[in-house]
Amino acid sequence: MNATESPKNRTPKLTPDAIHFRWMIRSDLPRVMHLENCAFANPWREDEMLKFLASRNGIGMVAELAGVVRAYWLYELRNISYEIHNIAVEHTFRRMGLGRAIIERTKGKLSESNRKALVTYVADFNLPAQLFFKACGFRATAISRQHWEESDADAYRFFYRHRPETRPETKAAKS
Ligand SMILES: CC(C)(COP(=O)(O)OP(=O)(O)OC[C@H]1O[C@@H](n2cnc3c(N)ncnc32)[C@H](O)[C@@H]1OP(=O)(O)O)[C@@H](O)C(=O)NCCC(=O)NCCS
Numbered sequence: 001m002n003a004t005e006s007p008k009n010r011t012p013k014l015t016p017d018a019i020h021f022r023w024m025i026r027s028d029l030p031r032v033m034h035l036e037n038c039a040f041a042n043p044w045r046e047d048e049m050l051k052f053l054a055s056r057n058g059i060g061m062v063a064e065l066a067g068v069v070r071a072y073w074l075y076e077l078r079n080i081s082y083e084i085h086n087i088a089v090e091h092t093f094r095r096m097g098l099g100r101a102i103i104e105r106t107k108g109k110l111s112e113s114n115r116k117a118l119v120t121y122v123a124d125f126n127l128p129a130q131l132f133f134k135a136c137g138f139r140a141t142a143i144s145r146q147h148w149e150e151s152d153a154d155a156y157r158f159f160y161r162h163r164p165e166t167r168p169e170t171k172a173a174k175s
Contacts, residue, residue: 011094011095011096012096013096013097014065014096014097014098014101016101018065018066019063019064019065019098019101020063020064020065020067021061021062021063021064021102021105022061022062022064023059023060023061023062024053024060024061024062024072028060028062028069028072029046029049029050031069032049032060032062032069032072033046033049035069035071035072035088035089035090036049036072036086036088038088038090038091039088039089039091040086040088041151042148042150042151044086049074052074052076052085053074055076057076057077057078058074058076059074059075059076059077059082060072060073060074061073061074061075061102063089063098063101063102065093065098070089070090070093070098071087071088071089071090071093071098071099071102072086072087072088073086073087073088073102073106074086074087075106077113077115078115078119079115080115080116080117081115081116081117081118081119082106082109082110082115082117082118082119083118083119083120084106084118084119084120085120087099087102087103087120089102099132099136100132100135100136103118103133103136103137104136106118107160107162110162111162111164115162116161116162117159117160117161117162118138118159118160118162119157119158119159119160120133120138120157120158121144121147121155121156121157121158122155122156122158123147123148123151123153123154123155124143124153124154124155124156125153130156130158133158133160134158136160137160138158138159138160139158139159139160140156140157140158140159141157141158141159142156142157143155143156143157144156144157
C-alpha cells in the first residue's frame with residue numbers, strides 16, 4: 001500500500017468519546033519524542049521541544065486513547081492565528097480520524113481566543129500531510145523556499161480561515 005492509498009474500508013474511525021485531549025506535561029516528553037522521531041525525517045531535538053514549550057506562545061497538547069498518548073501537536077499563538085508547528089499520530093493509529101479530531105479541536109479554540117485562522121507549513125515531499133490538511137479544510141496559499149534551516153526542502157503554506165457559524169437568532173433578526 002502506498003502512503004496515499006485510503007485504507008478507510010479497513011480502518012474503523014474513532015468515536016469522539018474515545019479520544020481524551022489534554023495539555024502536554026513534562027512526563028509526556030519521552031513518549032512525545034518517540035512519536036516525533038518516528039514521524040519526521042528531521043525531528044525536533046528534545047531541547048528544541050522544551051524551548052518551544054517554555055516560550056510564552058508555545059502550546060503542546062496530547063491525545064490519549066485508553067490512557068495512552070497516541071498523538072500530539074504543537075502550536076504557536078500569533079496575533080490573529082495559530083501556527084501549527086508539528087502534529088503527529090502514531091503510525092498504527094492513522095486514518096482513524098484522530099488527526100482530524102485534533103484539527104477540529106484547534107479550530108474550536110480559535111473562537112474562544114478571537115483568532116481567525118490556522119496556518120501550517122508542510123514539506124513539499126510530504127504528500128500525505130498535504131492531503132490531510134486539504135481534507136481538514138486548509139488551502140495551499142504560498143510556497144516558502146527552503147523553509148527550514150535544517151533541510152533544503154521547500155514548504156507549502158496551508159491556511160484555514162475560520163468562519164464562526166452564524167447563530168439562528170442573528171439570522172432571524174436580519175430577516
Ligand atoms: C498527517 C497525520 C497527522 C494525519 O493524521 P491521521 O490521524 O492519520 O488523519 P485522519 O485519519 O484524521 O485523516 C483525515 C483525512 O485526511 C486525509 N488523509 C490523511 N492521511 C492521508 C494519507 N496518508 N493519504 C491520503 N489522504 C490522507 C484523508 O482524507 C483522511 O480522511 P479518510 O481517512 O476518511 O479518507 C499523520 O499521517 C501523521 O502523523 N503523519 C506524520 C507526521 C506529519 O507528516 N505531520 C504533518 C506535518 S507537521
